[in-house]
Amino acid sequence: MIKCEHISKSFEGRRVIEDISIEFETGKTNLIIGRSGSGKTVLLKTLVGLHTPDEGDIFFDDVCYTSLSFNDRKRVRKDIGMIFQGGALIDSSTVYENVRLPLDLFTDDSEAQKRERVDYCLSRVNLSDAHHLYPSELSGGMIKRVAIARAIVMNPRYLFCDEPNSGLDPQTSIVIDNLIHGITKEYGITTIINTHDMNSVMEIGEKVVYIYQGKKWWEGTNEEILHADNPELNDFVFASAMAKRARRGK
Amino acid sequence: MGKVFSRPEKMGIYRRRVIFEIEALGLNSIGLTAIISVFIGAAITLQMSISLESPFIPQYLIGYATRETMTLEFSSTVVALILAGKVGSNIASEIGTMRITEQIDALEIMGVNSASYLILPKIIATVFFFPFLTLLTIMIGIIGGYTIAWTTGIMSPDDYIEGLLYDFVLWEVIYSLIKIAVFAFIITSISAFYGYYAKGSSLEVGRASTRAVVVSSITILIFNLILTQLLLT
Numbered sequence: 001m002i003k004c005e006h007i008s009k010s011f012e013g014r015r016v017i018e019d020i021s022i023e024f025e026t027g028k029t030n031l032i033i034g035r036s037g038s039g040k041t042v043l044l045k046t047l048v049g050l051h052t053p054d055e056g057d058i059f060f061d062d063v064c065y066t067s068l069s070f071n072d073r074k075r076v077r078k079d080i081g082m083i084f085q086g087g088a089l090i091d092s093s094t095v096y097e098n099v100r101l102p103l104d105l106f107t108d109d110s111e112a113q114k115r116e117r118v119d120y121c122l123s124r125v126n127l128s129d130a131h132h133l134y135p136s137e138l139s140g141g142m143i144k145r146v147a148i149a150r151a152i153v154m155n156p157r158y159l160f161c162d163e164p165n166s167g168l169d170p171q172t173s174i175v176i177d178n179l180i181h182g183i184t185k186e187y188g189i190t191t192i193i194n195t196h197d198m199n200s201v202m203e204i205g206e207k208v209v210y211i212y213q214g215k216k217w218w219e220g221t222n223e224e225i226l227h228a229d230n231p232e233l234n235d236f237v238f239a240s241a242m243a244k245r246a247r248r249g250k
Numbered sequence: 251m252g253k254v255f256s257r258p259e260k261m262g263i264y265r266r267r268v269i270f271e272i273e274a275l276g277l278n279s280i281g282l283t284a285i286i287s288v289f290i291g292a293a294i295t296l297q298m299s300i301s302l303e304s305p306f307i308p309q310y311l312i313g314y315a316t317r318e319t320m321t322l323e324f325s326s327t328v329v330a331l332i333l334a335g336k337v338g339s340n341i342a343s344e345i346g347t348m349r350i351t352e353q354i355d356a357l358e359i360m361g362v363n364s365a366s367y368l369i370l371p372k373i374i375a376t377v378f379f380f381p382f383l384t385l386l387t388i389m390i391g392i393i394g395g396y397t398i399a400w401t402t403g404i405m406s407p408d409d410y411i412e413g414l415l416y417d418f419v420l421w422e423v424i425y426s427l428i429k430i431a432v433f434a435f436i437i438t439s440i441s442a443f444y445g446y447y448a449k450g451s452s453l454e455v456g457r458a459s460t461r462a463v464v465v466s467s468i469t470i471l472i473f474n475l476i477l478t479q480l481l482l483t
Contacts, residue, residue, distance in 0.1 A: 077361035
């Protein structure tokens with residue numbers, strides 16, 4: 001479980017997120033949605049510890065992350081996997097080296113054990129034959145899949161994904177969504193995904209939080225979202241003309 | 251800086267990265283510095299032979315002047331300024347790009363001390379390897395001078411060699427090696443700093459790279475004076 005209580009964050013005097021309290025449940029795919037610039041990336045980066053909140057606390061299970069020292073935070077971070085919007089693979093390393101890096105740095109596994117683990121993670125994302133390729137040689141979908149493999153190589157308890165579908169075609173987006181959802185169920189981890197893709201919301205959004213102008217505006221499930229009585233949320237969910245027509249028809 | 255010099259997560263990984271950086275930042279700079287050295291050595295010999303053309307001045311002083319110029323100033327300070335451009339911009343743009351493409355954030359999320367992981371191997375590699383570059387540039391510059399003396403006949407090669415050996419002081423070579431080691435630290439740490447704290451877009455990475463070269467160069471010139479005052483007077 002990941003929980004944040006009354007967190008706020010400002011940059012250069014401008015408040016980007018304000019008094020947000022959410023509980024993300026273990027073993028579920030939790031989605032943070034909202035328009036571009038609504039503050040959802042800042043919220044995700046604050047939750048993961050890349051930004052320090054101005055106010056409020058963040059808990060990873062029973063551990064208050066915000067009160068930990070730099071070294072103690074490193075221990076929690078080893079339980080975190082993160083998939084960045086652009087993949088954030090190390091350019092100078094191959095796919096194999098990228099996925100293996102956390103094992104090299106934080107485990108005493110043998111060469112064979114590391115190879116076996118990397119092979120397993122790459123096969124889990126259907127990239128068994130890409131070991132030798134560099135990030136510049138990969139397509140957008142492959143980069144996301146390598147990023148997923150790297151995120152799960154240390155068996156994380158918490159998985160964060162920042163717009164995993166951005167820049168991908170609809171079919172590849174579904175593949176990535178199902179992969180993340182499958183991994184969440186398989187390992188029973190707490191997954192938080194930032195997205196503004198309504199397909200993802202409907203397919204895998206077990207818990208959905210809508211962020212509007214830096215505040216938590218609504219929360220519920222993917223089934224409840226279609227019937228929510230919230231004008232701002234409805235404007236977001238039914239933004240396209242087709243969706244509006246479908247809703248009127250319903 | 252404290253983060254950079256904190257205890258590494260795994261020594262073996264850092265050793266591998268140091269070797270990688272020696273190749274990327276050191277070995278790959280040999281070609282450029284060698285080409286510049288050979289031409290500068292030849293030019294110094296030519297200029298000296300023109301300037302010191304007098305029956306009252308012994309010819310071997312041309313070799314002596316070439317050796318002194320190469321050892322005291324060119325192979326450390328001028329080479330450092332060249333490397334500030336080549337290696338400094340490389341470091342700033344590499345780390346800056348990693349910053350804006352969230353690669354550094356990814357390392358931090360893994361629990362890696364990104365400053366130490368990315369910067370420390372570069373500092374060790376350059377401080378260790380640049381002195382070898384200095385020795386190499388001294389030798390190549392002197393060979394350049396010898397070649398121009400021999401091919402143009404402006405002076406006898408024997409006089410040139412006599413000048414090279416005349417009043418040789420080993421401390422001058424050591425002084426030059428100390429200077430380049432300090433300059434290596436300056437180039438790497440300043441460039442890494444500008445790259446690590448780059449923000450925004452690729453435009454900002456370019457600006458960080460330019461700032462890194464300018465600040466490194468000025469710092470090198472200031473430290474050149476300080477070290478000369480401290481070590482030679």
